Amino acid sequence: QALNGQTEKRANSKKNKIVLGFAQVGTESSWRLANTKSVIEAAKEADIELVYDNAEQSQEKQIEIIRRFIKQKVDVIAFSPKTETGWETVLQEAKEAGIPVILSDREVNVSDDTLWTAYIGSDMTDEGRRAADWLVKNVREKEQYRIIELQGTEKSAPALGRKKGFDEVIRQYSQYELLSSYYGDYTLQSGRLIMERALQQYGDRIDIVYSHNDDMALGAIQAIEDYGLAPGKDMILISIDATRPAFQAMAAGKLNMAVECNPLLGPQLMKAVRDLMDGKDLPMKIITAEGLFPMETAKRELHNRDF
Numbered sequence: 615q616a617l618n619g620q621t622e623k624r625a626n627s628k629k630n631k632i633v634l635g636f637a638q639v640g641t642e643s644s645w646r647l648a649n650t651k652s653v654i655e656a657a658k659e660a661d662i663e664l665v666y667d668n669a670e671q672s673q674e675k676q677i678e679i680i681r682r683f684i685k686q687k688v689d690v691i692a693f694s695p696k697t698e699t700g701w702e703t704v705l706q707e708a709k710e711a712g713i714p715v716i717l718s719d720r721e722v723n724v725s726d727d728t729l730w731t732a733y734i735g736s737d738m739t740d741e742g743r744r745a746a747d748w749l750v751k752n753v754r755e756k757e758q759y760r761i762i763e764l765q766g767t768e769k770s771a772p773a774l775g776r777k778k779g780f781d782e783v784i785r786q787y788s789q790y791e792l793l794s795s796y797y798g799d800y801t802l803q804s805g806r807l808i809m810e811r812a813l814q815q816y817g818d819r820i821d822i823v824y825s826h827n828d829d830m831a832l833g834a835i836q837a838i839e840d841y842g843l844a845p846g847k848d849m850i851l852i853s854i855d856a857t858r859p860a861f862q863a864m865a866a867g868k869l870n871m872a873v874e875c876n877p878l879l880g881p882q883l884m885k886a887v888r889d890l891m892d893g894k895d896l897p898m899k900i901i902t903a904e905g906l907f908p909m910e911t912a913k914r915e916l917h918n919r920d921f
């Protein structure tokens with residue numbers, strides 16, 4: 615049945631446009647909005663019919679959207695999984711319907727890796743390592759540095775990877791101590807609330823804030839200023855994503871460094887979809903190259919950033 619379904623669908627898509635179902639995780643951050651824009655524009659560019667929906671950070675809703683795509687018999691499904699786990703059942707249903715699934719931006723942790731065809735995104739653990747490497751090389755004058763970590767969505771691949779990579783490096787240096795780590799959800803609001811809590815708990819004992827994304831870092835900046843301290847000076851702040859608002863905060867001297875996480879995955883996703891429909895084999899993982907930007911480069915870089 616699956617084979618026939620696949621052949622029939624392939625034939626169908628040969629006649630018409632390829633139909634891609636994309637289940638986006640939410641609208642939580644500047645990075646996410648840039649990622650969505652990239653997918654929508656690249657689908658148009660590639661003449662692929664995009665059926666798009668947004669789960670507003672709900673895994674149940676994301677599963678519902680994927681089920682709807684299966685019913686609609688789209689040719690390919692792509693999604694950015696909110697968390698790493700909880701996908702076996704719906705991915706099994708897609709497999710039985712003969713619909714390949716591409717993971718966009720975030721990975722899943724499933725017992726059977728044939729349930730997904732390819733992952734297009736960043737190496738999140740490497741992003742965490744790069745953040746810590748920059749710290750140990752550039753923030754080292756004092757005997758002791760106490761760190762607060764603002765994590766992204768619990769059990770999401772970027773939160774797990776960015777924590778793992780950061781910890782791997784920091785634990786090699788006794789002068790850095792992780793005071794506490796809190797879960798946010800990549801939004802500005804959650805960053806502010808967490809930082810308020812951390813300031814109540816630790817006050818000006820905090821030397822460094824490591825935020826898993828820019829939006830939470832911007833919220834932390836507001837909380838630190840409300841507390842009466844100068845972010846970027848009284849406390850070192852580092853973040854991941856390197857979106858435009860991060861460059862503005864660095865140019866204002868309130869953020870010290872941003873690790874790049876590339877949201878412009880649309881073109882790579884559409885190429886993978888087209889290759890898949892042409893019967894080509896896809897590499898399991900397509901990792902995007904990324905850099906990092908210290909505060910000093912912000913003013914110059916700001917003009918080059920369009921997201």
Ligand code: GZL
Pocket residue numbers: 642643644645646719720735736772799800826827828854855875
């Ligand atoms: C990372 C992506 C994360 C971003 C956040 O690839 O999944 O989700 O770092 C976004 O800004 O909300």
